[in-house]
Amino acid sequence: MTLKEKVLSNLKRVMDPELNINVVDLGLIYDIEFPEEDFVYVTMTLTTPGCPLHDSITSGVKYCLEEMEEISKVEVNLVWEPAWSPEKMTPDGLKQIGR
Amino acid sequence: MGPSASGNETNIKLPFSFIFVSMVALLASQILLLFQGDFLMDGQFRVPGIWSAAHLFILGWALMIGMGAMYQLVPVAFLTPIWNEKFGFIQFGVTAIGTFAFAHFLFHDPQNALIPGIITLIGILMFLFQMFMTLRKQAKPNILTLYVGTALVCLLLTIGLGITMLYSMKSGAAANQYFAIFKSHLLLGTAGWFTMLIFGFSYKMVPMFSLSHGYSMKPAKFVYPFYAGGLFVAIVSFFTESSVALIAGLLLQLIGFAIFIYHISLILKKRVKKKLDRSFTFALIAILSGGLIHFAAFITALTGVFSKAVGPLLMMYLFFWIAFSIIGYLYKIVPFLWWTAKYSKEIGKKDVPSLKDMVNDRASTPVFACLVIGIIGVDLSLFIGSKALFISGQLLFTIACFLFCFAIAKVVTK
Known part of the structure; x- marks a missing residue:
């Protein structure tokens, strides 16, 4: 398993509490980069600007990755462009939402 | 915490x-x-007990809920932090003391209700100032700002007119205009403040709770001028005693509300979440009820029986539209608030409950059923003049309110 796959797998522990779907299957994670060996830079979005769970979810992503042995620095870049749409969800995510 | x-x-x-x-x-x-069954059966709505209960319900419950919801929703909906939280706590204290004292004096000593009325007014003015200072910081005002801003202006006018009425009662000033002021006070407090506020926040909450995407916000631009125009024309009709203006005002409001319902249905068509929560569905049913009551108000004005129907219609409007919208949304908002306080720092570190685990959505159905049956009983009792029906309906409604409060209070034990 590559480090990127490990990061994605770990991120599946971060759930959107309203939908009860993890941030990966919900399609909120846009990009994962490693500027340095133990530094992960996550570009992500939320389902809607002004989401009341804004801080909770981005902090959750940070906490969850900081726990990984291979990672010592995490930065989360929250973006609104491109805007999230249901098309970004994985088949698993769509299934969980009943579609 | x-x-x-x-x-x-x-x-x-x-x-x-x-x-x-x-x-x-x-x-x-x-x-x-x-x-208060005896007074209600006799059609005496302006007696101390009903005044007190009405103000406790509208100012103490609905307005305080509206304020609490705004303190929570304005920052997330407008991406703008509250101007001064400490000022918010002081405002809370002043409003709570003023409102309960006002209700107490209205019941026991209405002639001396002016001072607690002014304390309530100060609390509400502090709230309006807080919101004005918060909203002016919003980087990009949008259509929601217009709805919420108009609601706040209507609230200010409602309170101003209420205090004018108290002053008029005490001094006899503006006695000829008393009923026009009274009607305007009721209209602006219900259709102005609450409806505009629920419209505005529904545009935020309906897409959020249904996970709707890719919908147009254009119809919202039509809802506003019709509805706000309707309010203005109806107020003119109160002061000019013109039945034509009243019909026109109610028609404009009906058109505005109908476009709002149509717009919400368009938003829901674009939803990703197939199965909606029961409490949220209840809030959506409240929207339909509001539209039907507007339709009934227009028809009664058209057929010349508005003055007879306005009491029960107003009561239906307060409960079926305003109260049920608030109750439906509260079932969603309170778990959100508590979850954020208790679990937002735990997410990603360990398993945390979902929002569905915070409140029993399924158990809300009998509560909603009792609220609806209870209030239908109360409204029907006013039409047919049955005190027994009033007591049964009101008792059922009161029990349902206890169950609702219990369900909301239970969230903080999760």
């Missing part, structure tokens, strides 16, 4: 203070109403 340190989130204690004190007002108002 302390204030949130980052982002736009409000210190959870502020909205919760409003919400929990408002529950006390809700229960007190409904218990008080239970003993």
